[in-house]
Each structure stands twice: as C-alpha cells, then as structure tokens.
Amino acid sequence: MVCPAVPQLLVVMIFPLLGSLVAPTSQPEQGQAGEDSGQQLDQGSGEWESVSVSVYVRLEFSGRTLPPALSEVLSLPHASASSSHGTLTGLSFTTGCNDNGTDYIHCVCLSGYQWNARLCSQNPSCHPDLQSCDCLIFQHPVPGYCQLLPPGEEAPIFFLPAVPGNLSLNSPLQMPGNTLNLTLLTSQQATELNWFLKQPRNSRPILLQPGRQVSLTSSQSQAALSIIHMSHDWAGEYLSIFEAQGFRWKLHQLVQVPLQETEVARFPDQLSISCANSSGFQLSCCFPMTNLAYRAAWSPMEDSQVSLYNISDSQCLVLAAQHCPGADTTYTCVLQSQDLAPVKTPITITIIQDGDTTCPEDFSVSAWNVTKAGHVAQAPCPRNKKGVMKRPCGPSGVWGPVQNDCTDRGILTLSTEARLLRAGQGRPDEEVPRILKQLPRQVEAASSPSDLRELLSAVMFLAEVVVEARMQLDHNAMKDLLTTTDKVLDVKISSLWTLAKAQNPPMVSGFLWAVEALVRRLCPWDHPFSFSSSNVLLHSQLFRPTFPGDYQISFSTPPLLQAQIPRHSLASLMHNKTNISITSLVLQKLAHLLPPNYGQGLRGSPYAVPGMVLIMSITSGGQALTNAEIIMDFGDTNGTLHCVFWDHNLFQGEGGWSDEGCQAQATNTTPTTQCICQHLTAFSILMSRHVIPKDPVLKLLSGLGLGASILALLMCLAVYRLVWRVVVRNRVAFLRHTALFNMVICLLIADTSFMGALFLPLQHRSPLCFAITFLWHYFYLATFFWMLAQALVLAHQLLFVFHHLSRHVVLSLMVTIGYLCPLGLVGVSLGVYLPQGLYLREDKCFINGNEAALYTFMGPVLTIVCVNGIVLAIVVLKLLRPSLSEGPPAEEKRQAFLGVLKALLLLTPIFGLTWGLGVATLIEEVSMVPHYVFTILNTLQGVFIFVFGCLADKKVQEALRKHFCHTQSPNSTISLVPAYYLDAW
Numbered sequence: 007m008v009c010p011a012v013p014q015l016l017v018v019m020i021f022p023l024l025g026s027l028v029a030p031t032s033q034p035e036q037g038q039a040g041e042d043s044g045q046q047l048d049q050g051s052g053e054w055e056s057v058s059v060s061v062y063v064r065l066e067f068s069g070r071t072l073p074p075a076l077s078e079v080l081s082l083p084h085a086s087a088s089s090s091h092g093t094l095t096g097l098s099f100t101t102g103c104n105d106n107g108t109d110y111i112h113c114v115c116l117s118g119y120q121w122n123a124r125l126c127s128q129n130p131s132c133h134p135d136l137q138s139c140d141c142l143i144f145q146h147p148v149p150g151y152c153q154l155l156p157p158g159e160e161a162p163i164f165f166l167p168a169v170p171g172n173l174s175l176n177s178p179l180q181m182p183g184n185t186l187n188l189t190l191l192t193s194q195q196a197t198e199l200n201w202f203l204k205q206p207r208n209s210r211p212i213l214l215q216p217g218r219q220v221s222l223t224s225s226q227s228q229a230a231l232s233i234i235h236m237s238h239d240w241a242g243e244y245l246s247i248f249e250a251q252g253f254r255w256k257l258h259q260l261v262q263v264p265l266q267e268t269e270v271a272r273f274p275d276q277l278s279i280s281c282a283n284s285s286g287f288q289l290s291c292c293f294p295m296t297n298l299a300y301r302a303a304w305s306p307m308e309d310s311q312v313s314l315y316n317i318s319d320s321q322c323l324v325l326a327a328q329h330c331p332g333a334d335t336t337y338t339c340v341l342q343s344q345d346l347a348p349v350k351t352p353i354t355i356t357i358i359q360d361g362d363t364t365c366p367e368d369f370s371v372s373a374w375n376v377t378k379a380g381h382v383a384q385a386p387c388p389r390n391k392k393g394v395m396k397r398p399c400g401p402s403g404v405w406g407p408v409q410n411d412c413t414d415r416g417i418l419t420l421s422t423e424a425r426l427l428r429a430g431q432g433r434p435d436e437e438v439p440r441i442l443k444q445l446p447r448q449v450e451a452a453s454s455p456s457d458l459r460e461l462l463s464a465v466m467f468l469a470e471v472v473v474e475a476r477m478q479l480d481h482n483a484m485k486d487l488l489t490t491t492d493k494v495l496d497v498k499i500s501s502l503w504t505l506a507k508a509q510n511p512p513m514v515s516g517f518l519w520a521v522e523a524l525v526r527r528l529c530p531w532d533h534p535f536s537f538s539s540s541n542v543l544l545h546s547q548l549f550r551p552t553f554p555g556d557y558q559i560s561f562s563t564p565p566l567l568q569a570q571i572p573r574h575s576l577a578s579l580m581h582n583k584t585n586i587s588i589t590s591l592v593l594q595k596l597a598h599l600l601p602p603n604y605g606q607g608l609r610g611s612p613y614a615v616p617g618m619v620l621i622m623s624i625t626s627g628g629q630a631l632t633n634a635e636i637i638m639d640f641g642d643t644n645g646t647l648h649c650v651f652w653d654h655n656l657f658q659g660e661g662g663w664s665d666e667g668c669q670a671q672a673t674n675t676t677p678t679t680q681c682i683c684q685h686l687t688a689f690s691i692l693m694s695r696h697v698i699p700k701d702p703v704l705k706l707l708s709g710l711g712l713g714a715s716i717l718a719l720l721m722c723l724a725v726y727r728l729v730w731r732v733v734v735r736n737r738v739a740f741l742r743h744t745a746l747f748n749m750v751i752c753l754l755i756a757d758t759s760f761m762g763a764l765f766l767p768l769q770h771r772s773p774l775c776f777a778i779t780f781l782w783h784y785f786y787l788a789t790f791f792w793m794l795a796q797a798l799v800l801a802h803q804l805l806f807v808f809h810h811l812s813r814h815v816v817l818s819l820m821v822t823i824g825y826l827c828p829l830g831l832v833g834v835s836l837g838v839y840l841p842q843g844l845y846l847r848e849d850k851c852f853i854n855g856n857e858a859a860l861y862t863f864m865g866p867v868l869t870i871v872c873v874n875g876i877v878l879a880i881v882v883l884k885l886l887r888p889s890l891s892e893g894p895p896a897e898e899k900r901q902a903f904l905g906v907l908k909a910l911l912l913l914t915p916i917f918g919l920t921w922g923l924g925v926a927t928l929i930e931e932v933s934m935v936p937h938y939v940f941t942i943l944n945t946l947q948g949v950f951i952f953v954f955g956c957l958a959d960k961k962v963q964e965a966l967r968k969h970f971c972h973t974q975s976p977n978s979t980i981s982l983v984p985a986y987y988l989d990a991w
Contacts, residue, residue, distance in 0.1 A: 100152040103144075114141040115152035122153055123198070123249045139254045156251050170194040170250045173257040180236040182266050188231040188259060194250040199224060201231050203431065204258075205242035206297065207319050217430025217474075238263050238296050239426060262298045265341060269294060270351045271320075272339065273386065273394060278356040278378035280364070281330035291339035291351050292322040300341045300349075318415065333357060356381065365399035371408060379403050387412035393456065413456045417448045421460040424467035434475045438468055442479075442486040449493040455505040461494065462506075462517045469520035472527055476628070479524065481532040487524050488537045488544060495541040495595045503599055514599045515661030518619070518688055519654050525591050526623045526630055533587060546589040551579075559590050563618060565641025567592060571622070575634040579626045591621040597690045603662030604692075605653060613648070613663075613692035616640060620689045631686065638681040640691045648692040649681030663692060704941055705764075711945025712761045718952035719754040725956055726750075729965035737813050738803070739961065744817065745796035746955050748824055749789055753948055756785035763851040775851040780832070783853055787828035787866060794870045795820040797877040804884055828866075835862040 103113040112132050115121060121139050132141035157168065171192040180186050190199070201222065202211035214220050214231065219240075221232045229248075233240055241263040247256050271292045279287055293300070295316075302323040304312055311326045323339060334356050341349040356378055358364055363379035372385040377399040385395045391412035398406040420441055427437050445464065452458055465487075472479070479487070494517075507513060525544065528535055533548035543561050557571040569590060579586050597615040604613070620638060624631040638649075649668040656662035668683040683689060726747055734740040759782035763775075799816060835853070839845040845853060853863065956962055 100154070101148075103148060109145055110143050111146065111148065112141055112143055113148055113152075118155060119152035120155055120253055122150075122252050123254050124252075125150055126254050127198075153253075155253060169255050169257060171196065171246075171248070171255060171257060173246050173259055175244075175259045175261070178259065178261060180240075180261055180263050182237055182263060184236050186231075186233040186236055186240065186261060188244055188246070190229040190246050190248070190257065192227050192229075192248070192250060195226070196229070196248040196250045198254075199229055199246070199248040202245040202247065203240070203242050204245060207295065211245055212431045213433050215430055215433075217471075218428055220430025233430075236263055238265065238269065238294050239429075239431075241296050241298070243297075260297070263296065264298060264343065264346050265293055265296065265300070265349050267349055267351055270339065270341065270349060272351050272353055274353065274384035276354050276356070276381060277384075278358055278364075278376075278381045279330060280358040280376045283367075283376055285330055286327045287330070287355070288327070289325045289337055289339075289353050290322050291353075292317070292320045293341060293349075294320050298343050298346075300343050303340050303342070305338050305340055306335075331355060331357065363401070363403045365403050365405050368405060374405070390415055391454075392418055410454045411456055412454050413460055414448065414451045414453070416444075416451060417457050417460045417464075420444055420448060421464040421467070424464040424471070428467045428471050434471050434477055438472060438477060439479070439483045439486075441468060442483045442490070445490040446486060446493060449490055452502065455502050455509060458494070458502045458506045459510055459513060461490075462513055462520075465490065465524075466516045466520040469523040473523050477527060478529045479527045480529050481535055484525070484528050484532070484535065485537060487521070488539070488542050491521055491593070492539040492542040495593065495599075507599070507601070511601055512660045514596070514601065515652070515654055518593075518596065518600070518652060518661075521591070521593070522621055522623070522688060525589050525621065526625055528587070528589065530585065530587060541594040543592040543594075544589065546587060549586045549588065551583045551585070557588055561590075561592050563592060563594070565616075566639075567618065567620065567641065568639040569620060569622060570637040571624070572635055572637070575636075576624070579624070579631065584627045587625045589621075589623045589625070591623075593619045593621070600652065601660065601662075603657050603660060605656050605662045605664035605666070607665055608648060608650070608663060608692065615690055615692060618690065619652070622686050622689070624686060633684065634686050636683050636686060636689075638683070638689060639678055640681065641678060647679045647681075649683060650690055650692050651683065651685070652688040652690070663690075707941050708945050709761070709765065711942060712757050712764075715946055715948030716754060716757050716761070717948075719750050719757070719948040722750050722948075722952040722956045723754075725962065725966070728969055729962055732965035732968070733959065733961040737810075740813065741799055741816055741820070742796070745792055745799070745820060745824075746951065748820075749792045749796075749955075750948075750951060752785045752788040752792060752824075753951070756782045756789060757945075757948060759785070776846065779846060779851050779853060780836075783835075783863065784828055784832045787831060787863065788824055790867050790870045791828050792820070792824040794873060795823040797874045798823070801877045801880060804880055831862045831866060 099116055100119045101113055101115060103111045105111050114132070121142055125142060126139040129142040129144060131138045132143055156170075171190055171194075174189045174191070176187040188201075190196075201214040203214055204211040214222075214233075216222055219234050221234075223230045223232075229246075231244070231246075241261055243258050243260050245256060245258045247254065249255070273290045273292075277287060277289070289304070291302070293302075302314060302321070304310065304323065304325040307325065309328050311328070313324050313326070315322055315324070325337065325339075334354065336352050336354050339351040339353070341351075358376065358378050365374075365377045365379065365383070367376055368374040372395060374383050374385060374397055377383040377397075379399050379401050381399055383397045383399060385397070387393050387395060392415050393412040395412060396409040398409075400406055423432075423437065424441055426432065427434060427441075441464065445461070449461060452461060471477070503514075525546070528546055530548055533546055535544070535546045537544040543563070545559060549557075556573050557576070558569070560566060560568040571588070576586060595617050596619045598617045600615075602613070618640075622636055624634055647670045648663075648665055649670050650663040650665050651668060652661055653664040653666075654661045656664060667685050668681060668689075671680050671682055681689065681691060726743070730743075734743055759778045763778050763782060799820065802811070836845060
C-alpha cells in the first residue's frame with residue numbers, strides 16, 4: 007500500500023528576549039549561505055530585543071494541500087509560550103515541502119521568502135525554467151529553509167522586498183532591422199549575470215550568448231545586451247537573472263517585433279485562371295506566430311469564404327472564392343495590429359480570355375492547371391516540406407521545367423537552429439552535439455537542391471559556432487559529423503549537387519572549410535580515433551612530446567594514398583613539452599564538386615582531378631599548427647602533375663586551387679610523383695589535360711624545325727633583295743609581295759625569339775626574359791594578322807572583280823591590321839596581367855597559361871585560321887566554276903583540278919591553316935601523333951612560305967632565271983582558265 011503524500015512545513019519563530027540574560031543554548035542551524043539563522047543578543051543593554059531564531063517544525067495535514075491561512079503570520083497569546091528566556095510573539099511559515107514517498111522532495115518558498123543563491127546553484131529546479139529558484143528538488147533531509155528577502159532601501163521590514171536593480175529598454179516595440187538595447191543598472195554588486203529569451207514556442211528560456219547578432223557588455227554597476235538586425239526570431243520576453251545580496255533575482259521586459267511583408271508567404275504569387283474550366287479558386291497567406299496580436303482579412307472578400315488555421319509555427323488565412331471574377335482582380339491579404347501600419351500582401355488574378363495562348367492541364371507529376379502563356383504556375387509542396395513548386399508557361403504555350411524549391415521541414419528546422427545558435431541563441435555545448443546527432447538521418451530525407459543547401463548551411467553554421475566558442479567534440483559527435491559528410495558525398499544525392507552549386511557556387515568550398523574546422527576539435531581523451539566509410543577516411547592520434555620519428559600514414563584508396571610529416575616539422579612542438587594530435591582525413595569525390603577555379607600559375611588550362619582531398623592538421627595546446635612540411639604520394643597518375651591545395655581566400659572568398667608552397671618531385675624508387683608542401687590544409691593534385699607531353703623528341707623536332715624555318719626566311723629575304731623591283735611592277739603583285747615580305751620579317755623575329763626562350767638558359771623574370779617573351783608574343787600575332795590582311799585582300803579581289811581600291815588605301819589597311827591590332831592585344835595583356843605577376847610563367851620565358859595566353863594569343867590565332875579557311879573555300883569555289891575556254895570537258899575538269907590543288911598547296915601554309923591541327927592536340931587523352939605532326943608543320947612555317955609563297959611564284963622564277971642565266975623571258979599571256987585568280991595573285 008502506497009502512503010499518500012503528506013505536506014510538510016519548515017517555520018521560523020521570532021522571540022522577544024531579555025537582553026541581560028544569556029542566549030539560548032540551542033543554536034540556530036547554519037544552513038543559509040551568507041547569513042546566520044539567528045542573531046546574538048546585545049549583552050550590554052538591559053532592554054528587550056526581537057531576534058529571529060529558526061527551528062524545524064514538521065506539520066502534517068490530513069488534506070493534500072496546506073490551509074490558506076498558514077501563509078499568514080500567526081499571533082500567539084503572550085502567556086502561552088512564555089519562558090525565563092523570552093516570549094514567543096509570532097510564527098512565520100517560510101517553506102513548504104511535498105513528500106511523495108521517494109528519496110526526492112520538492113520544496114517551494116512561500117510569499118516573501120526565497121532560497122539563497124548557493125542552494126539555487128546546487129540543486130535542480132522543479133520547473134523547466136532552470137533559472138527559477140522558487141521551487142527546488144532536494145534529497146532527504148532538506149539542507150535549509152527559504153530566507154526572508156531583504157527589503158528595499160529605507161523600507162520597513164514588513165514591506166515587500168525590492169529587487170536591487172532596474173532593467174531599461176530603448177523601446178518595447180522593435181522594428182525589423184533595428185538594434186535592441188537592454189540595460190541593467192544594479193544598486194548592489196551583481197554576479198552570475200545571464201540573459202535569457204523566453205518565447206511561446208519554446209518551453210525553456212533560451213540562453214543568450216555573444217554571437218553574430220548578440221553582444222554583451224558589463225561593468226561594476228551596469229550590464230547591457232545588444233541585438234542587431236531584429237526580426238520575429240528575437241521577439242519575446244527578455245530575462246535578466248543575476249545574484250546579489252546572497253539571492254538570485256529576475257527582471258524581465260517584453261519585446262515585440264512587427265511582421266514584414268517578406269515574412270508573409272502567399273500562395274500562389276500570381277494566378278491565371280480560365281473561368282470556363284474552373285468556377286472558383288483558393289488563395290492563402292501564411293505568417294509566423296508572434297507575441298503581437300494580428301487580425302487577418304482578405305480584400306475583397308465578396309462571395310468568398312475565409313478560414314484561419316495553424317500549421318507548425320505559422321498561421322494561414324485561406325480565401326476560397328466561389329465564383330470566377332469578371333475581370334483581372336488583385337486580392338490583398340491584410341494583417342492589422344493595434345497602432346501599427348497594416349501589412350499588405352497582394353496576389354493578382356488574371357482571367358484567361360478566348361484566344362489567349364495557354365499551357366494545358368498536366369497531372370503527370372503534380373497538378374498544373376491551365377495557365378496563360380508568360381505566367382508561372384505554382385503547386386504546393388508535399389505535406390512534410392515547406393516552399394512551393396513553380397513551372398513557367400512559355401510564350402508558345404509549352405510547359406517549361408519544374409523548379410522545385412521545396413525544403414524538408416526537419417532539415418529546415420535544424421538549419422534554423424544552427425543559424426540562431428551562431429547568432430547567439432542557446433548553449434553551444436548542448437546544441438551542437440544534438441544537431442550533429444540528427445543530421446545523418448536528415449540527409450537521407452534530402453530530395454531537392456534546397457534540401458542540400460540547408461544541410462550544408464547547418465554544418466557551416468555549426469563549424470563557426472565551434473570555432474568561435476573553442477569547443478571540443480567527443481567521439482560520438484565526431485562520428486555523427488563524418489557520417490553526415492559521407493552521406494552528403496554519396497552518389498544518391500549527386501544529382502542535387504549540380505543545381506545546388508549553380509544557385510550557390512561558394513557552397514562546396516564553405517562545406518570543405520567546415521569539415522576541416524570540425525575535425526580539428528576532437529577531444530584529446532578520445533584519441534586514437536578512426537572512421538572509415540566509402541567516401542570518408544579519418545585517423546586521429548595523440549602523441550607525447552617524446553614522439554620518436556616521422557609521422558606516416560597510408561589510406562587504402564584507389565590509388566593508394568600515403569602521407570608523411572618529417573620529424574623536424576614537429577621539433578618545435580616537442581620542445582614545448584606538449585601533447586600533439588595529428589588528424590588525417592580523406593574525402594572522396596569532393597574535388598569533383600569544387601568549382602574549377604585556378605589561382606596564379608594554374609590558369610588557362612583545364613585540369614583533371616582524382617576526386618579525393620587529403621586534409622592534414624596538427625593541434626598542440628588547443629592551437630592548430632599551419633606551417634609544417636608534408637610529403638604526399640597520390641599514386642600513379644598520368645599527365646603533368648600539379649600539387650595544389652584549396653585556398654579559401656581566392657576569388658573573393660569563393661575559393662580556388664593554388665600551388666603556392668607546393669611542388670612535385672619524382673621519386674627514384676617508384677613510378678609515382680610526390681607532392682611536397684610547406685603548410686597544412688586540404689590537398690589534392692591536378693593533371694593537365696591539354697599540355698603537350700614532355701618528350702625529348704618533340705623538343706628536338708621543334709629545334710630543327712625552327713632552325714630550318716629561320717634559314718628559309720633569311721633565304722626568302724635574299725631572294726626579295728634580288729628580284730623585288732621585277733616582281734612588283736603591277737598593283738596586285740605589289741600588295742601580295744608586300745604582305746609576304748612583312749610576314750617573313752615578323753615570323754623571322756618571332757622564330758628567333760622563341761628559339762632563344764626554348765634553348766637559352768635565361769633567368770626567370772629577368773629583363774632579357776621579359777623582352778624575348780614580348781617579342782615572340784607580339785611578332786607571332788603580327789604574322790597571323792598579316793596572313794589575315796592578305797586573305798582579306800584576296801577575298802576582295804575575288805568577290806568584287808570590278809571594284810578596285812587604291813594602292814595607298816589597301817596598304818594602309820594592311821599595315822593597320824598587321825601591326826596595330828596585335829600591338830593592341832599584347833598591350834592589353836601586359837596592362838592586365840603584368841602588374842599581377844601573371845604574364846610570365848614561373849619556370850620559363852613564356853607567357854603564362856592563363857587568360858593572357860587564352861584570350862590574347864590563342865583566341866585571335868584560331869579566329870584568323872577560321873577566316874582564312876573561309877577565304878580558301880571561296881577560292882576553291884571560284885576555281886571550280888566552268889571556264890570560258892572552248893576545250894573539251896575533260897580538259898576543263900583537269901584544269902580545274904590542277905587549279906584547286908595549286909590553291910591548296912600555295913595558300914594553306916601561307917594562310918597558317920596548319921595551325922588548325924593544333925585543335926587536335928587540345929583534346930583530352932589525344933595520342934602522340936597529332937603532337938608530332940603539329941610540331942613539324944608549324945615549326946616549318948618559314949620553309950613553307952619560302953617555297954610556296956616565294957619560289958613557286960612565276961614572276962620570281964622568271965626574275966631569278968634572268969638574273970642568274972641572263973636570258974630573255976618569254977612574253978606572258980593571260981589565259982581565261984579558272985586558275986586566273988590564282989596566277990594573277
């Protein structure tokens with residue numbers, strides 16, 4: 007049989023005692039911190055004094071509750087309690103305890119009394135409000151009783167106690183975006199000050215701590231709380247709880263924040279409706295619950311039904327229109343609160359008229375009603391998701407793709423909690439492990455890009471909280487984090503990454519930073535710690551200061567990944583006699599998700615990445631070591647290797663790959679290449695896709711080809727020196743050979759400079775190195791622009807046979823195109839990239855593989871090659887036209903074929919069309935054959951110009967025979983065969 011709970015009381019009795027007599031031998035119990043239960047008598051005076059003497063009195067009542075009269079002070083007759091030492095004149099009840107038959111009892115203070123601060127801090131509260139001190143939970147026996155609160159200044163003892171402080175507020179009504187300022191002024195020394203926010207949706211008050219929005223300041227008699235960017239998340243009752251005079255005090259202020267129009271969710275944003283297919287429609291506006299009372303209404307609302315219902319932490323006002331309006335109408339959801347401007351949210355209803363283009367009904371995925379072209383249809387998200395799905399109706403009445411902006415409510419809740427924790431709401435040591443524990447389960451619920459974004463945002467918010475609070479994570483929290491990371495990188499949600507990255511490009515870089523920051527925070531007593539999954543591998547170990555040798559670790563990844571930290575990098579930490587924790591983390595697939603941003607020295611070439619990222623960290627005394635040598639082996643890789651790390655500071659905080667402080671080094675024992683870096687961060691490797699493989703044969707062929715080209719160009723100049731006046735007697739020949747002569751000059755200077763840069767041992771970034779690079783850059787471009795000028799003049803001659811330009815005009819245009827255009831491009835390249843140190847390569851006298859090469863060299867060259875190819879096609883088409891000769895058809899075909907063949911042989915090398923073969927060398931995984939062919943043809947460009955542009959010319963041949971053989975050249979006639987254009991040119 008269980009005995010019913012019996013109420014009990016502890017009482018304080020006040021005795022008037024004679025001063026000349028000694029004090030009672032029964033001393034009061036010293037159960038209250040900072041105060042005695044009684045007072046010693048004044049031995050020197052002969053007057054009567056009232057002193058408080060406390061004793062425990064157990065009172066049991068037949069009922070389950072105490073009689074109300076016991077809360078009052080009871081007056082007793084004078085003679086009934088007299089003694090030789092004093093007289094009992096009154097009895098006050100202080101404490102009531104409820105004994106429910108267990109080892110624990112609940113004790114509550116009666117009016118005017120309270121537990122002292124020491125007991126409040128040592129015992130749990132009876133209520134969810136942990137800061138409440140009116141009721142405490144004790145074990146038997148109760149170690150004390152509630153004390154009489156001190157009165158206010160200059161107030162009689164029987165007056166109500168006064169709080170030794172005042173809480174002032176700049177305004178109880180805070181507009182969104184404003185700054186809240188709460189100030190506590192105390193008349194007594196205050197300690198253990200805490201600020202709390204109590205909201206209706208939370209059962210427990212929220213502790214406020216310094217964060218992104220919260221700042222706390224305090225001095226001897228004043229403390230202040232400031233919150234920036236106020237919103238409805240910060241509306242509620244603010245509590246200031248502190249200790250003074252041995253008691254815990256509580257002050258409170260109510261703060262209200264009006265709603266904004268952006269906080270009201272309307273569905274749909276717009277609506278087009280066909281009255282023939284639908285007689286009515288439904289609109290809704292939802293707004294978060296606040297401590298401000300709002301009256302919601304729709305306008306207009308004729309012939310409509312309005313209902314209000316609650317969903318989660320929001321209220322929704324629904325308008326159900328019974329009939330279709332006669333014309334386009336705007337319905338407005340109006341939220342009105344006393345003394346505030348109304349919040350109005352409009353929704354426009356467009357009526358589909360006869361003849362309007364529309365998208366038909368579609369119920370394949372969701373319910374998409376008939377929608378007018380140019381409008382966006384909307385559908386609600388599933389029940390467990392928040393947001394809206396949208397689908398545009400194109401101008402031609404064709405449905406566009408569905409835009410899914412639905413977010414799982416569980417994921418959104420965790421992200422919001424993490425964001426508010428970073429802002430300053432809550433206890434990080436409790437909230438961070440709780441949120442991390444729930445994240446793995448929520449990843450499995452992710453089904454939209456917004457789900458993925460919110461998940462990653464939650465991890466980033468938590469990382470910022472942990473770093474700023476200098477927290478440490480136990481092995482359970484670390485396991486939850488790594489499990490979440492593994493699931494996020496899993497192939498099941500890989501399809502979400504593309505859309506999520508498009509909407510928020512820095513998202514992946516931020517997630518990488520968050521994981522880096524969190525894995526360093528493992529508690530020292532949880533070492534060693536290991537974790538292994540398909541996408542995440544981690545090993546963390548704690549070492550004593552006497553750690554004997556190098557740190558080495560390997561991961562069974564495909565290919566095998568190995569890392570080593572030499573002992574000398576750890577020497578400085580060992581001298582400090584502190585423990586060292588080394589954490590190694592491998593993230594598979596992450597490198598593929600990072601944006602292709604390449605820092606200085608890496609730009610201009612696309613790269614392939616293995617997917618894995620290696621994160622190494624060393625922690626000593628709670629501080630992360632950033633400078634240490636690390637040697638990494640990423641396995642056997644193909645192509646040119648770049649050892650890189652992810653620099654979060656590049657590209658305006660978006661992050662990018664950088665090779666600063668890292669270098670690749672071939673090993674003697676294995677066919678692999680090692681990466682050696684002088685700092686610790688997230689490492690990976692880049693393999694150049696489009697770089698010419700290092701081959702000594704290619705370098706030899708380049709040297710031989712350049713030498714032959716330079717010799718041929720010198721011979722071409724010598725020939726022109728002998729026959730120039732003979733071959734330029736007419737206007738067309740003058741323009742053609744002028745263009746060829748300038749091409750020869752430019753190509754000769756460019757080839758000579760390029761050979762110097764290729765073979766001479768020049769010091770990097772010396773004035774001579776810069777001059778040689780500038781010369782070949784400019785004159786190679788000039789060569790191609792002279793090719794373009796020659797091709798344009800030929801095209802004009804072919805297309806506009808009877809329209810001739812003067813020699814002066816054509817020559818001026820050719821000089822402008824040939825010299826000024828490339829000079830402008832090179833000037834822009836120097837002006838943009840030279841101040842940044844990006845014009846020259848790090849190791850050779852070449853322009854860097856960045857935008858300078860891509861846009862000011864390769865771009866114009868390939869464009870000119872395309873234009874010259876079009877001109878060559880025009881020439882071939884002209885040559886294939888029937889001629890005016892009266893010869894047999896077979897002879898005409900033979901002449902046409904010979905003319906086309908001659909045009910291809912002459913114009914292809916002169917127009918630089920062999921550079922079109924260079925495109926083949928830019929294709930990933932291309933064989934070595936195009937590289938060899940491209941090198942041979944393009945280094946022999948000067949030979950081709952000498953042979954086909956100079957020696958193949960009939961007038962040059964005749965002039966040379968006349969000069970060397972002293973013979974009379976036969977009279978030339980011009981035949982009307984298809985080769986006319988080519989011979990005349």
